[in-house]
Structures are given as structure tokens and as C-alpha cells.
Amino acid sequence: xxxxYYDCAVIGAGAAGLCxxxxxxxxxxxxxxxxxxxxxxxxxxxxxHNGFGLHYFKEQLTGPEYAEKVTENAVKAGAxxxxxxxxIEIKDGGKEKILTIYSGKDGVTLLHAKAVILAMGCRERCxxxxxxxxxxxxxxxxxxxxxxxxxxxxxxPGKTAVIAGSGDIGLIMARRLSWCGVKVKMVTEIMPxxxxxxxxxxxCLEDFSIPLxxxxxxxxxxxxxxxxxxxxxxxxxxxxxxxxxxxIFCDTVLFSVGLIPENELSKxxxxxxxxxxxxxxxxxxxxxxxxxxxxxxxxxxxxxLVDFVSLEAEKAAENCVKYVRNLxxxxxEDFREDIPVTAEGALRYILPVSCKKGEEASFYMRSSSVLRxxxxxxxxxxxxxxxxxxxxxxxxxxxxxxxxAEKTGNLPPGxxxxxxxxxxxxxxxxxxxxxxx
Amino acid sequence: xxxxxxxxxxxxxxxxxxxxHLEVREGAEKGEYDIHxxxxxxxKKYALNEMCAPKRIVTAVVSSDSKCIACIPVKTDQSLPMExxxxxxxxxxxxKISVPVRSGDILIKNYKNTGVxxxxxxxxxx
Ligand SMILES: Cc1cc2nc3c(=O)[nH]c(=O)nc-3n(C[C@H](O)[C@H](O)[C@H](O)COP(=O)(O)OP(=O)(O)OC[C@H]3O[C@@H](n4cnc5c(N)ncnc54)[C@H](O)[C@@H]3O)c2cc1C
Ligand code: SF4
Numbered sequence: 001x002x003x004x005y006y007d008c009a010v011i012g013a014g015a016a017g018l019c020x021x022x023x024x025x026x027x028x029x030x031x032x033x034x035x036x037x038x039x040x041x042x043x044x045x046x047x048x049h050n051g052f053g054l055h056y057f058k059e060q061l062t063g064p065e066y067a068e069k070v071t072e073n074a075v076k077a078g079a080x081x082x083x084x085x086x087x088i089e090i091k092d093g094g095k096e097k098i099l100t101i102y103s104g105k106d107g108v109t110l111l112h113a114k115a116v117i118l119a120m121g122c123r124e125r126c127x128x129x130x131x132x133x134x135x136x137x138x139x140x141x142x143x144x145x146x147x148x149x150x151x152x153x154x155x156x157p158g159k160t161a162v163i164a165g166s167g168d169i170g171l172i173m174a175r176r177l178s179w180c181g182v183k184v185k186m187v188t189e190i191m192p193x194x195x196x197x198x199x200x201x202x203x204c205l206e207d208f209s210i211p212l213x214x215x216x217x218x219x220x221x222x223x224x225x226x227x228x229x230x231x232x233x234x235x236x237x238x239x240x241x242x243x244x245x246x247x248i249f250c251d252t253v254l255f256s257v258g259l260i261p262e263n264e265l266s267k268x269x270x271x272x273x274x275x276x277x278x279x280x281x282x283x284x285x286x287x288x289x290x291x292x293x294x295x296x297x298x299x300x301x302x303x304x305l306v307d308f309v310s311l312e313a314e315k316a317a318e319n320c321v322k323y324v325r326n327l328x329x330x331x332x333e334d335f336r337e338d339i340p341v342t343a344e345g346a347l348r349y350i351l352p353v354s355c356k357k358g359e360e361a362s363f364y365m366r367s368s369s370v371l372r373x374x375x376x377x378x379x380x381x382x383x384x385x386x387x388x389x390x391x392x393x394x395x396x397x398x399x400x401x402x403x404x405a406e407k408t409g410n411l412p413p414g415x416x417x418x419x420x421x422x423x424x425x426x427x428x429x430x431x432x433x434x435x436x437x
Numbered sequence: 438x439x440x441x442x443x444x445x446x447x448x449x450x451x452x453x454x455x456x457x458h459l460e461v462r463e464g465a466e467k468g469e470y471d472i473h474x475x476x477x478x479x480x481k482k483y484a485l486n487e488m489c490a491p492k493r494i495v496t497a498v499v500s501s502d503s504k505c506i507a508c509i510p511v512k513t514d515q516s517l518p519m520e521x522x523x524x525x526x527x528x529x530x531x532x533k534i535s536v537p538v539r540s541g542d543i544l545i546k547n548y549k550n551t552g553v554x555x556x557x558x559x560x561x562x563x
Contacts (some may be wrong), residue, residue, distance in 0.1 A: 038505070048496045048510035048558065054453050062496055064559035065511050070542050154508040179497065179526055198456035202449040203493065207519075245515055305454055392458060 002109040006032045007324050009113035011087045015040020016297020017119035018070040019310040025079035036086040041067030046148045055307035072433035090269040092290050115320045122259040134220035139227035139316040143169040143256035158252030161185045162230050164218040168196040175204035188216040193370045195396050227251050232289025259302045276349040277301040284355035286316035294320050345420040358409035361402045367393045373424040380415050450480040459484045461496030497529050503536040503561050510558045517553050536561045
């Protein structure tokens with residue numbers, strides 16, 4: 001059995017792991033990035049479409065290009081890459097974490113690290129998660145699996161498809177399949193609003209006249225060996241109306257019904273999970289409840305933009321560097337007061353769930369409904385600390401907000417900060433403006 | 438307040454993830470358009486293009502002789518007129534790329550005199 005010693009071990013070589021690894025190694029931590037795949041890049045490698053990196057690299061890149069750039073950054077900064085290796089256990093030994101790694105080539109390796117950054121990404125929800133009845137036939141895929149099949153292995157998944165769920169991967173796949181001569185009959189979405197980004201509805205469905213059936217549920221998948229048809233039915237007031245069921249003939253069904261952070265490892269080592277995001281609960285230093293274990297990217301909460309993943313990863317790495325330096329100096333944790341943060345109004349969740357008094361903090365949150373105009377208010381016991389007007393807020397599009405240090409510097413002990421998203425009624429606003437004139 | 442002309446088309450700008458909702462109104466002169474709702478000049482350009490000659494970035498994979506990676510991703514370096522997308526895809530599907538290649542290598546230069554190059558987006562050594 002091999003034994004390795006590092007300051008910082010990053011699990012996962014996707015956008016999150018590579019950016020975190022680059023930042024940690026750049027600050028002279030001895031850093032290793034571990035991934036079970038043969039090539040670094042994670043899900044980016046199969047996302048051959050463009051639309052990545054506008055914030056982070058200030059240019060429009062495709063997934064593989066973004067992957068190549070962040071890999072290069074990590075290698076240049078001096079991070080080691082360990083590919084074809086799966087982390088199977090994380091053990092918390094206080095000042096030292098021990099990872100058990102398995103690879104076909106080296107067998108079992110024990111890796112001792114002072115700090116760990118979790119960057120394992122997420123996995124897709126599938127037919128089983130939804131419990132769709134019918135026959136067990138071939139031709140049923142998750143959208144991401146079909147994407148990998150097509151873009152990495154060059155294999156067409158079928159000839160006529162129905163896509164269940166309007167998540168971004170499904171929308172991107174609708175265009176990709178159409179460009180490969182596959183007839184996409186429709187995309188169904190159980191909610192009254194689409195799950196994916198507006199630009200993807202425009203360029204992936206409207207361009208190809210693919211109908212998007214909102215408030216529609218896929219109720220069954222049927223066929224002898226291969227999918228022959230699916231049934232769909234309208235959803236009225238949250239209930240499926242089976243009397244209006246329709247048959248749609250197709251040989252392929254793709255599910256694009258959401259992602260779940262990949263946290264078996266984290267749970268097994270005792271990391272506390274957030275009930276809404278299904279990822280770890282973190283404070284403003286991206287640290288989980290176990291000191292020295294940090295999290296970033298899709299393993300923390302599902303992101304729609306890779307740029308935010310990279311920024312979040314750098315932040316996590318920065319705090320990881322601080323943590324390791326403090327260990328060296330024999331200093332304990334940061335004892336500045338933690339102020340709890342809550343999500344209210346139309347916010348579904350906010351991360352991190354606390355911030356340090358008098359320190360700048362970046363927050364990420366999602367709304368629970370579609371709002372044409374809304375106001376985000378940050379307050380403490382009725383005092384407004386900050387405000388921001390937003391338009392076209394959707395659950396699909398993450399909201400980012402940075403709270404400057406001075407806003408929290410003078411809060412009394414025992415304070416709680418609340419983030420609240422409230423719809424703005426436009427008529428009212430117009431009236432107000434009218435009155436003022 | 439000056440009376441605004443009627444909205445003739447609503448669209449979503451696809452140039453960046455901000456996904457601005459654009460309103461196209463008739464302009465002062467016939468055949469001219471006023472664009473509203475864009476947060477940057479890119480949105481205006483996009484909407485005007487959409488009204489006359491829509492274009493798209495195209496991405497695809499091309500098969501390769503690599504031993505590790507079955508196909509190699511490519512993209513158009515600029516938006517391509519929509520009517521040329523299908524012919525381009527057909528051409529790409531017939532090709533085979535010999536490795537090694539570097540991300541950024543040009544596969545097809547100046548496709549059909551549009552000034553658009555088809556560029557490789559993943560480096561593959563062997
Ligand atoms: C289909 C799709 C389309 C997208 N489109 C866009 C877009 O147009 N624009 C945009 O900005 N963003 C887009 N995104 C979002 C963005 O690309 C992702 O959020 C981001 O790449 C996720 O990075 P990550 O590092 O968190 O996860 P991943 O890329 O999933 O990386 C996780 C890595 O961890 C490894 N791993 C997991 N568990 C273990 C283990 N136990 N041991 C070893 N390794 C492990 C995995 O092999 C994987 O390589 C898209 C995402 C998807 C899925
Ligand atoms: S108008 Fe500008 S900011 Fe808005 S989506 Fe288009 S490119 Fe992005």
C-alpha cells in the first residue's frame with residue numbers, strides 16, 4: 001500500500017477542483033487533485049457547446065476549452081494530478097484527514113492531508129428517482145448520459161426522442177440531437193415555468209420549433225424491447241389529469257429532471273447536509289462542520305454557470321490556505337463571531353448559512369418562483385443593510401450577492417442577517433412614480 | 438413623453454447568460470428598428486441580426502483516429518448564417534481528424550467564404 005502526504009487534497013478534477021487546486025498550489029500549499037476519470041475537466045468535457053467563461057475568462061468558450069484552460073492553470077501553479085483514481089473514504093483525524101484512494105494501476109493508496117476540498121460535482125436524477133411506471137425497455141437515458149454517449153463516444157442514442165424535464169442539459173441535448181438528425185418531438189415540464197436558462201429555450205427549442213409543454217407530466221414509458229411510445233398528461237393544480245392522457249411515439253426518452261450533489265463520501269465522514277441543496281452546510285469560509293474540510297462547485301449546490309463554480313472554488317481554496325497556515329502557527333480556528341444568515345420571502349435557499357462579522361462575504365441563492373421584478377433586501381432586526389433590484393428572477397438562474405465588510409462590522413452580538421426576496425408589483429411602482437411627478 | 442412605437446417582436450438575447458429580454462419596435466424610418474431591454478451593445482446587434490439574417494455559433498464533434506478519444510469537439514469561431522448550418526454539419530460528419538491536434542487548430546478555413554473558421558476545441562495527443 002502506498003502512502004502520500006500533502007497539505008491540501010482536492011477530490012474531483014472538474015472546474016471546481018481544478019480552480020481550487022490551482023489557487024491552493026499557487027499559495028505554495030503542496031496540493032493534489034484526485035479524479036476517477038482519465039482526463040481532467042469533469043462534466044465540461046462533454047459540454048461541447050459554447051457559453052462558458054464569459055465572467056471568469058472574459059470570453060465565450062466551449063466546455064472542453066474551459067477545461068483545458070483551468071487544467072493548465074492548475075498544472076502551472078504546481079498542483080499534482082492523480083487520475084484514474086477514486087476516493088472511497090475520507091477519515092477525519094482532527095489535524096489530519098486520511099483519504100483512502102483506489103486505482104486499477106496502484107491499488108490502494110492512503111493519502112494524509114492537512115485539509116480537504118470537496119469538489120465531486122453532482123449526478124443526475126433518473127427515471128427511478130421519479131418512479132415513472134411502464135415497461136423496462138432500452139432507450140431510456142438521463143440527458144447527461146446521452147450527452148456523454150454522443151459527444152465523447154460518438155454514438156447516437158436513437159432516432160426520435162421525447163425529453164422529460166426542461167433542465168439545461170435537456171435543452172442543450174434537444175439542439176444537439178436535432179443537429180444530428182434526431183427528431184425531438186417535445187420537451188415536457190411538470191412545472192408551469194421552464195427549469196433551464198431563457199437563452200437555452202430560445203436557441204435550443206425555438207430555433208428548431210420543438211414544442212415545450214409546460215405543466216405536463218410524463219406518465220409512462222412503454223415498449224417491448226425498445227421504447228415505442230410514452231404517455232403524457234396535463235398537470236392541473238398540482239394533480240395529474242390522467243383522463244387527458246396522450247400517446248407520443250418515440251424510441252428514446254431523455255430525463256433532464258435535476259441534479260443531486262454527489263455526497264456519499266461526505267455523509268459517511270459526518271459532514272452535515274443542507275436539507276434544500278442536498279450538499280454540505282458551509283460557513284462564509286466555505287468550510288463544512290468539520291474543520292479543515294471545505295466544499296465548492298456542484299457538490300455544494302447545483303450551479304448553472306461554471307464561472308460561479310470557479311469563483312466559489314478560489315474562495316474555498318483561499319480559506320483552505322488560511323486554515324493550513326493557522327495550523328502551522330499553532331493557531332486554532334478563527335474566533336470572530338459567526339452571524340447566522342437566513343433566506344426568506346421567495347428565496348428557496350442561501351449559501352453560506354453564516355458569515356464572519358466585519359468580513360466581506362459572497363452569497364449564492366435561488367428563488368422559488370418566477371418573478372418579473374423583485375427586490376432583494378438584506379436586513380438585520382428591521383434595519384436594511386443592503387438592497388438590490390432584480391428583473392426576470394427564475395429558479396433556474398442563481399443570484400449572487402456580495403455583502404461588503406462594513407455592513408456587518410457594527411452589528412450587535414446575537415444578530416441574524418436575513419435575505420429576503422419580495423416581488424415588486426409594477427403597477428404599484430408606476431403609480432408611485434406617477435404621484436411623484 | 439414621446440409615444441413609443443408598437444412592439445413587433447419579443448426575444449431573448451442569447452449572447453450571454455444574462456438572457457436579457459429584448460423588445461423590437463419599429464424605428465423612426467421604415468425598415469429601421471428600435472431595440473429595448475438590452476443591457477449592453479451586444480444585445481442590440483443580436484436583435485438587429487435576428488430581424489434580418491439570423492446567425493448561430495455551431496458546435497459539433499468530428500470522428501478521429503485517436504486511440505483514446507472517439508471524437509473531437511469543434512466550433513465555428515463566429516456565428517454562421519443559419520442556412521449554412523446543415524451543409525456544414527453534413528460536411529463535418531464526413532470528416533476524420535488525424536491526431537495529434539491542439540485546441541485552437543483550424544479544421545476548415547473561411548467556410549464558404551463567410552469568413553468563419555471551424556476550430557478544434559480539445560487538444561488530443563494520441
Ligand atoms: C450539461 C451541462 C451543461 C452546462 N452548460 C453550461 C453553460 O452553458 N455555461 C456555464 O457556464 N455552465 C454550464 N454548466 C454548469 C457547469 O459546467 C458545471 O456546474 C461545472 O462544470 C461543474 O463543475 P464541478 O467541478 O463542480 O463538477 P464536475 O465537473 O462534475 O466535476 C466533478 C469531478 O469529480 C470526480 N469525482 C466525483 N467523485 C469522485 C470520487 N469519489 N473520487 C474521485 N473523483 C471523483 C468526477 O469524476 C468529476 O470529474 C453546464 C452543466 C452541465 C451538466
Ligand atoms: S443584451 Fe448584452 S447583457 Fe443582455 S444578454 Fe445580450 S449580450 Fe448579455
